[in-house]
Amino acid sequence: MDNLIRQEFANGIQCINLKKYSTAILHFNKALELHWSDNVNRDDFEESCLFNLAQSYKENGQNTQAITNYKKALSINPKLEKVYMKIAECCFEINTHEYLQLGIDYLKKCTNYFPNSSSVYMNMGIALIKIGNLSEAKKSFENAKRLGNSDADRFIKDWC
Numbered sequence: 001m002d003n004l005i006r007q008e009f010a011n012g013i014q015c016i017n018l019k020k021y022s023t024a025i026l027h028f029n030k031a032l033e034l035h036w037s038d039n040v041n042r043d044d045f046e047e048s049c050l051f052n053l054a055q056s057y058k059e060n061g062q063n064t065q066a067i068t069n070y071k072k073a074l075s076i077n078p079k080l081e082k083v084y085m086k087i088a089e090c091c092f093e094i095n096t097h098e099y100l101q102l103g104i105d106y107l108k109k110c111t112n113y114f115p116n117s118s119s120v121y122m123n124m125g126i127a128l129i130k131i132g133n134l135s136e137a138k139k140s141f142e143n144a145k146r147l148g149n150s151d152a153d154r155f156i157k158d159w160c
Contacts, residue, residue, distance in 0.1 A: 005034045009049055016052065021060035028053035047076040051083065063090040067102075081117060084110035088123050092130075100127050118147035125155060134160050 012027035031049050054069035070087045074080060084106050091103030107124040114120060121144035128137035138160035145152035 021056045024056040066090050079113050081114045118144040118149035
């Protein structure tokens with residue numbers, strides 16, 4: 001069974017490389033189904049499979065499904081900065097107040113694990129501008145500036 005799981009995962013990766021995202025989704029879902037039927041422990045394989053499944057959904061324009069699977073990956077390992085950023089990207093693409101707020105919430109969670117990430121603060125500032133919270137956006141940009149982001153001053157000047 002283990003070889004079949006790994007083959008499904010490898011096929012999913014190959015499909016991502018070929019930009020065949022719908023087919024990649026099928027392979028990753030099959031790999032997860034086989035993995036879960038054979039293994040009750042959450043592990044690195046599951047985290048990686050969920051991340052790649054989410055990436056496939058994102059690239060296929062299915063942002064809500066991508067967010068669902070990114071969240072599942074975070075439930076296994078909450079210390080994945082790129083996953084928080086990917087959730088925010090999906091939320092930005094959906095671009096409703098509800099999803100922008102969700103993106104902000106996940107970026108705030110990310111700062112708990114990565115307090116020195118200027119890109120997290122920049123993205124949070126941009127989302128806060130989009131929902132009209134300029135005072136919080138300014139604070140976020142100031143944090144990014146403090147952490148060395150050279151674009152933060154321009155955002156403060158132009159938007160806050």
